[in-house]
Amino acid sequence: MTSDTRVVESGRDLRAALADDAAFEAWYRQTVTRVYSYLASRCLGDEDLAQELTQQTYIAAVTGRARFDSKSDQVTWLCGIARHKLADHFRRLERDEKRHLSMTVRELALGAGSGEWAAVEDRAAIADAMRTLPAAQRAVLTFVALDGLPVADAARLLGKSFGATQSLLARAREGFRRAYGQEADR
Numbered sequence: 001m002t003s004d005t006r007v008v009e010s011g012r013d014l015r016a017a018l019a020d021d022a023a024f025e026a027w028y029r030q031t032v033t034r035v036y037s038y039l040a041s042r043c044l045g046d047e048d049l050a051q052e053l054t055q056q057t058y059i060a061a062v063t064g065r066a067r068f069d070s071k072s073d074q075v076t077w078l079c080g081i082a083r084h085k086l087a088d089h090f091r092r093l094e095r096d097e098k099r100h101l102s103m104t105v106r107e108l109a110l111g112a113g114s115g116e117w118a119a120v121e122d123r124a125a126i127a128d129a130m131r132t133l134p135a136a137q138r139a140v141l142t143f144v145a146l147d148g149l150p151v152a153d154a155a156r157l158l159g160k161s162f163g164a165t166q167s168l169l170a171r172a173r174e175g176f177r178r179a180y181g182q183e184a185d186r
Helices: 011-019 021-040 047-063 074-131 135-146 151-158 162-185
Strands: none
Touching: 011 021, 021 047, 021 074, 047 074, 074 135, 074 162, 135 151, 135 162, 151 162
């Protein structure tokens, strides 16, 4: 077997495959069918999603190659990465669904008493008020108020301590109240 067609068997060989274009191409061709099949069987016929997640899997494998410890088969390792990418996808879908549901409920509540025009104006005022906040405050307010995440989860996402995130959230709420009040007064 030539170096570009042999099966990559160890972490050392994986690093070699990732260092050489021809070896990488051979490694990719040997593993991609199994990784794609794993994902396709879980994406319920959504080929575009399976392809996107496969691509994300290989990107994560290349960037995280130092974590491969050679204790498992490389395809098993890649499928583990693929499983995490699929989980990320489902978490993103869940957040989007919750956000959409939350926005729909708010629109219905706003539209019930003040008409659809007022709901559009209110959404614009909310967006304008959010834009006045610093990025970290916008992020924590979005994660906690819109996505419904606990403060501890928002803290992990932001890479801050729980206490620092609570303080940031308090400042964000106060800043939003001030900015939204000014928008509403106009």
